[in-house]
Amino acid sequence: MKLEFLPEKALLLGDSLVVADLHIGFEEAMVREGNYVPKLLDRVVSSISKVLKRERPRRLVINGDLKHSFVPAWRERRELEAFFDGLSSYLGEIVLVRGNHDVGVGWIRKLGVEIVDSLELGRWKLVHGHRLEEGERFIIGHEHPAVRLRDEVGASVKVPVFLRGERLIVLPAFSPWAYGNDVTREIVSPFLRKFDVSKLRVLVPIEGEVLDFGELGRLTRVMRGL
Amino acid sequence: MIRWAEREYTDDEIFSILSDPVREWFKRKFGSFTPPQRYAVLEIHKGENVLISSPTGSGKTLSAFLSAINELILLGKEGKLEDRIYVLYVSPLRALNNDIKRNLEGPLAEIKEVAKELGYDLPEIRVGIRTSDTSSYEKSKMLKRPPHILITTPESLAIALNAPKFRERLKTVKYLIIDEVHALAENKRGSHLALSVERLQEMAEREFVRIGLSATIHPLEEIAKFIFGFDDDGKPRPGLIVDVSFAKQTEIRVESVVEDLIYTPASVLSDALYSRLAELVREHRTTLIFTNTRSGAERVAFNLKKRYPEFEGLIEAHHSSLSREVRLDVEEKLKRGELKAVVSSTSLELGIDIGTIDLVVLIGSPKSVNRALQRIGRAGHRLHEVSKGVIIALDRDDLVEVTVLAHNARNRRLDRVKIPKNPLDVLVQHLLGMALNKVWEVEEAYRVVRRAYPYRELSFGDFMSVLRYLAGEYAGLEDRKVYAKIWLEEGRFGRRGKMTRVIYYMNTGTIPDEAKIRVYTMDKRMIGTVEEEFAERLMPGDVFVLAGRTYEFIKSRGNKIYVIPREGAKPTIPAWFSEMLPLSFDLALDIQRFRGEAKGLINRRDAVSRLMRKYGIEERAARAIIAYFREQARYSTVPDDGTVLVEEVEKEETWEYFFHTLIGRRANDALSRAFAYAVSKWKGCNVGIAINDNGFLLRVPKEARLSEVELRELFRIEDLREVLKRALDNTELLKRRFRHVANRGLLILRRYVGRKKRLGRQQVMAVSLLRVLKEDHPDFPLLREVYREIMEDKMDVENAELFLSWVREEKVKVVVERHKIPSPFAFNLEAIGASDVVLMEDRREMIKRLHRRIMEMIAGES
Structure with a gap:
């Protein structure tokens, strides 16, 4: 099955487009706590729409954490409605692989969204990644993987990354709010503890292309010298 | 009008206004008045606002309180003392509040005793403390029966102004005393307090008397205006300045512990340092030693005891990381004279009475003349005693710096303070606080705000932009109600939202959280x-x-x-978050001139003796300075008030450019970033920066080497402020400072309903907000504030501009040299490592460049 890593932080797997960790409603949750937060939902919608139009996949898979709040709230529901409304011109199938944040989302079935705990596509098993599952080859989200890059003059920038191995693929968080977890320092998902992280290839999506930084272990070693 | 107090009242004149028990008590206890008391007590009694600047141990606190205490006793005697707050005392040092309370309660009890002897009973005069440590039980007790004298902090005062019932109690204040003004004026805590004071005045029953207490600070006229505030015509409120900071004699000696500060190995240097310290400690009864860092204080105390077992139990460290019990214990031992020496970072610089110290030793430059005088002033407790201080320099630049610093201190050439202007984030908090109390006419609120010194020139437009932000007008229309904390209609504004009061209580204050x-x-x-x-x-x-x-x-x-x-391993990551004390621009210019002077001496045979004579330094120090300058002159050029040296040095991976611009760290910070931005633009690369007081270093990749023409071109930057603003984009500094400003401006809340929010999350919100605001609302008040704060408060863009104009007018010439290794004057800069990086503006290109670079290295490795 064809496997293509897209600069929009999405993965093309055969005729399915896979994204993870959208955390819709994050802004509402922050506003509820009294903060002044601009809404970025429009960007999320237009970014996905653009890829859908270009790649024309038969299926859109959201690999967990479609939404943010653990406590369902009507404002969040309104945001989710706006999100799916924004995708209404897409006529393919939409599947949500349930993540740990996706509580109380049963109602989106009415919008034509299928909800599953895991999904097998070709030889790959798609799960969100917050708990271990039986299987051979996985595609997960949950980790919000990022790597901090350095250069010889002391610059240091953290970038979201794909991690790619023979038996494990980790997607970067799609949400523009994601802080990014530096995987050279600490890992969150139990999957990453199970597999040898140092052998995973680091793919950095930037505008218009994806850069291959090679294996994580070697990358870390080289940057230590800087 | 603000006047300088010229009349020194006699004992009899002052005694004549005191009621019998106070007079009798004072006579028995002190006999006679100290200089600040002679100048201030009667004036305060007459109702004048007074700013008192005087050294520690001069009876400053009592000069502020005496008139008020006298009045309370008088009222008590006549049976007219009511249950209300007469005196409000505000100090930024919460730890000192208990000391102040004790120091008031003691005399009050003694006066009561004296009164009894004189044949009458006085009612109890109560002293209360209200800070964040005060329990709600105590607070409610305080509400029912308010203390006559209330001690508080700037933050607790702001909250009290909004406490629905307690604020009524504050309306009766007659005397306001603000202590440690020098620790407030230069930062946003001071701006915050200035607004609190004007809000208090606005609600108070009468104009209260304002008394400011300060250590050595300059210029006092500005500080007086800061304390007294302004009237509605924009004129400073009248008052008097009492300056007795000269009253205490100081004697300052500069020493180098070795002959040669360039080639002496570190171990020999520390042997020499400890043996000299031990000598000084032995020769004196009690010595107070200051280091500039807490770990330094620990190390010095530890080493002295280890090397000289005779000091075991007689030397202690004292700094703010130690627990309160340990600190109190050390202070008590010090007061009882049980210690030979105490080693402190900054904790013993201010406040608390520490008994008799006969020598103060400063290890390393205190960076400012004011601070040097403050520290050395801790020696010689009594006013007529001479304060003896020794400054020991440990490196070459330090030695030059303290030589000039000590010279300026002897000649009373003080550093000027800089008071922040129109900090809009602080204004947000107070406008919200005001809205919580009542409905305001916009014009009326604007008048109150402009009475506070930092806002005296605030434009109506800026004022309105803050109100509009609080009213949610910058948010999208549909979200307005969610964000809005006030309503703003028809020239009036008031509170909106149920949670607004809680938000104000939990987030007021100006000190940023650093997890x-x-x-x-x-x-x-x-x-x-x-x-x-x-x-x-x-x-x-x-x-x-x-x-x-x-x-x-x-x-x-x-x-x-x-x-x-990893004992002895070379650090690969410099600890660049510890913010060091900056050298002032004025002092930096004096050091430039000194360099010019020393340069003229190096070929003379009497160089050492001339230096000793003019600057009053010991021979070894003078020799070390002359050796340092000769070394530099032999190898390269001595930069001074007429010359800037730029050195290029090739490193393994990079080119390094040393700019010897001796204008102080704050101005260098501004200059270096603007230069780095220009280089990044020209060459399409990231540029590393290292900054200190004496200059800065730019570090560029190998392919981005700069020509002499390009280096000279940097000094011709036209619009420094604009370039600097662009250089700040994408820097960690801007992101961090924006979080601080957003916290203060209630854009990102630090605390909400009892929960403290993770810093990482606050930071990510700050970064996104920054991006969105820059695109949609470039005039957003908190966005403008963050640039102002960085450029004017943290950095010194004004003096950086001034310096560039000198180069343009050719008062200062630029000399470019290429060297194999950095010249002696560049050693310290080289040792810093990195301060920050100016990243390429185009993030995509930057990551691509990183990719190319890293892949090359990976290829090279295998």
Whole structure:
């Protein structure tokens, strides 16, 4: 099955487009706590729409954490409605692989969204990644993987990354709010503890292309010298 | 009009206004008045606003309180003392509040005793403390029966102004005393307090008398205006300045512990330092030693005891990281004269009475004349005693610096303070606080705000932009109600939203949160803490310094990081978050002139003796300076008030450019970033920066080498402010400072309904907000504030501009040289490592460049 890593932080797997960790409603949750937060939902919608139009996949898979709040709230529901409304011109199938944040989302079935705990596509098993599952080859989200890059003059920038191995693929968080977890320092998902992280290839999506930084272990070693 | 107090009243004149028990008590206890008391007590009694600047141990606190106490006793005697607050005392040092309370309650009890002897009973005069430590039970007691004298902090005062019932109690204040003004005026805590005071005045029953107390600070006219405030015509409120900071004699000596500060090995230098310290400690009864850092204080105390067992139990360290019990214990021992020496960082600089000290030693430059005088002033407790101070320089630049600093201190050439202007984030808090209390006419609120010194020139447009932000007008229309904390209609504004009051209480204040990450060894022993932002940048294998030792970072788990001790390993990551004390621009210029002078001396045979004579330094110090300058002259050029030296040095991976611009760290900060931005634009690369007081260093990749023409071109930057503003984009500094401003401006809340929010999350919100605001609302008040704060408060863009104009007018010429290794004057800059990086503006190109570079290295490795 064809496997293509897209600069929009999405993965093309055969005729399915896979994204993870959208955390819709994050802004509402922050506003509820009294903060002044601009809404970025429009960007999320237009970014996905653009890829859908270009790649024309038969299926859109959201690999967990479609939404943010653990406590369902009507404002969040309104945001989710706006999100799916924004995708209404897409006529393919939409599947949500349930993540740990996706509580109380049963109602989106009415919008034509299928909800599953895991999904097998070709030889790959798609799960969100917050708990271990039986299987051979996985595609997960949950980790919000990022790597901090350095250069010889002391610059240091953290970038979201794909991690790619023979038996494990980790997607970067799609949400523009994601802080990014530096995987050279600490890992969150139990999957990453199970597999040898140092052998995973680091793919950095930037505008218009994806850069291959090679294996994580070697990358870390080289940057230590800087 | 603000006048200088000229009349020194006699004992009899002052005694004549005191009621019998106060007079009798004072006569028995002190006999006679000290200079600040002679100038101030009667004036305060007459109702004048007074700013008192005087050294420690001069009876400053009592000069502020005496008139008020006298009045309270008088009222008590006549049976007219009511249950209300007469005196409000505000100090930024919460730790000192208990001392002040004790120092008031003691005399009050003694006066009561004296009154009894004289045959009458006085009612009790109550002293209360209200800070964040005060329990709600005590607060409610205070509400029912208010203290006559209330002691508080700036933050607690702001909250009290909004306490629905307690604020009524504050309306009766007759005397307002603000202590430690020098520790407030220069920062946003001071701006915050200035607004609180005007809000208090606005609600008070009468104009209260304002009394400011300050250590040596300059210029006093500005500080007086800061304390007294302005009237509605924009004229400063009248008052008097009492300056008795000259009253105490100081004697300052500068020493170098070795002949040659360039080639002496570190171990020989520290042997010499400790043997000299031991000598000084032995020769004096009690010595107070200041280092500039807490770990330094620990190290010096430890080493003195280890090397000289005779001092065991007689020398202690004292700094703010130690527990309160330990500090109090040290202070008590000091007061009882049981210690030979105490080693402190800054904690003993201010406040508390520490008994009799006969010598103060400063290790390393205190960076400012004012601070030097403050520290040395702790010696010779009584006013007529001479304060003796020794400054020991440990490196070459330090020695030059303290030589000039001591010279200026002897000649009373003080550093000027800089008071922040129109900080809009602080204004947000107070406008919200005001709206919580009542409905305001916009014009009326604007008048109140402009009475506070920092806002005296605030434009109506800026004022309105803050109100509009609070009213949610910058948010999208549909979200307005959610964000809005006030309503603003038809020239009036008031509170909106149920949670607004809680938000104000929990988020008021100006000191930013810096989350600490705990550092553990692999066997789970805690070593200390580092700042979250520092911890975040570490990568496994990085070596860094903590509390004077080196450690290798292994991994992080939640809010902890794990390390392995690596004794003697060279740190790979500089600890660039510890903000160092900056050298003032004025002092920096004097050091430039000194360099010019020393340059003229190096070929003379009497160079050493001339230097000794003019600057009053000992021979060894003079020799070390002359040797340093000769060394520099032989190798390169001595930069001075007419010459800027730029050196190019080739390193393994980079080119380094040393700019010897001796204009102080704050101005260098502004200049270096603007230069780095220009280079980044020209060459399409990231540029590393290192900054100190004497200059800065730019570090560029090999392919981005600069020509002499390009180096000269940098000094011709036209619009420094604009270039600097662009240079700040994408820097960690801007992101961090924006979080601070957003916190203060209630854009991102630090606390909400009892929960403290994770810094990482606050930071990510700050970064996104910054991006969105820059695109949609470039005039957003808090966005403008963050640039102002960085450029004017943290940096010194004004003097950087001034310096560039000197180069343009050719008062200063630029000399470019290429060297194999950096010249002696550049050593310290080289040792800093990195301060920050100006990243390429185009993020995509930057990552692509990193990619090319890293792939080359990976290829080279295998």
